[in-house]
Amino acid sequence: AELAFTHKIFINPSTSEVLCTTVAEALGMGKFVVLPSHPSNDFFAQFPNCLTYTNKEEFVGNLYFALTHSPEPLADEYLHALSWEAA
Numbered sequence: 001a002e003l004a005f006t007h008k009i010f011i012n013p014s015t016s017e018v019l020c021t022t023v024a025e026a027l028g029m030g031k032f033v034v035l036p037s038h039p040s041n042d043f044f045a046q047f048p049n050c051l052t053y054t055n056k057e058e059f060v061g062n063l064y065f066a067l068t069h070s071p072e073p074l075a076d077e078y079l080h081a082l083s084w085e086a087a
Contacts, residue, residue, distance in 0.1 A: 008032055009066045013059075015040065028082045030074060032066035034059065046081070048072045 010026035011034045012019050020040070026033050027047050035041045037052040044050045049071045051062035080086050 008071055009034065009063070011063070020044075024082055027074070028079070030071050032069075032071050034062050034066060047074070047078055049074075 009032045010023065012023055013034075013036060015036050015038045020043075023033055023035065023041070023044055027044065027049060030049070032049050032051060033044065033047070034051045034053065035044060037045070037054045041050075041052065045052050051066060053059040053062050074082075
């Protein structure tokens with residue numbers, strides 16, 4: 001539970017594992033999420049704290065950005081998109 005307060009980045013480099021629940025949880029907790037640009041991640045790309053990449057250089061750039069910036073607080077519309085109501 002302490003990690004939730006001490007870490008601000010969640011990285012999921014997979015395009016074959018189904019980790020969408022953990023991605024949604026990380027976004028809901030106000031973390032940066034670094035994901036490959038892939039159809040399985042299209043839903044998450046709408047969130048300002050979701051940093052997608054298509055190659056190694058973009059991955060490194062997104063990771064650097066996340067390390068040197070603070071995640072944006074989630075607006076109500078994004079919180080709603082992650083809710084059971086919106087599901």
